[in-house]
Amino acid sequence: MKKRKSPCIDVCEFTGPSGWCLGCGRTRDECARWKKMKPYEANIIEKELVLRLSKMTQLPEEQ
Template identity: 40%
Template sequence: MSSTKDPCISLCKFSDDICLGCGRSKREIKAWKKLDKDDKRTVLAEAALRLIKLGGAGRRKKK
């Protein structure tokens, strides 16, 4: 996952503070613009794992 583009897919539904669309926590979403690239990559990797566990949408925006 080399991209650090905002993973939001405009499916903002939360389960236990985790967005079912992108897998990020509310805290991570709020801090996203201030994170450096390495931190964004870490958040994206953790979010992907959360989506798998939650069975969330996990789909990306079409380019």
């Protein structure tokens, strides 16, 4: 079985109300479990990441 590539881009900054990483959009828990996730679970998260990252760019900055 082929190893799944991590969506991490080495930014790893978890801020804001969502708790999503500013680089890849995953939560801390998702990052920690990524290598052990079943393919279907990782596929679902990968599809959500696109939406999460677009939402983060639309939110006003925290002060």
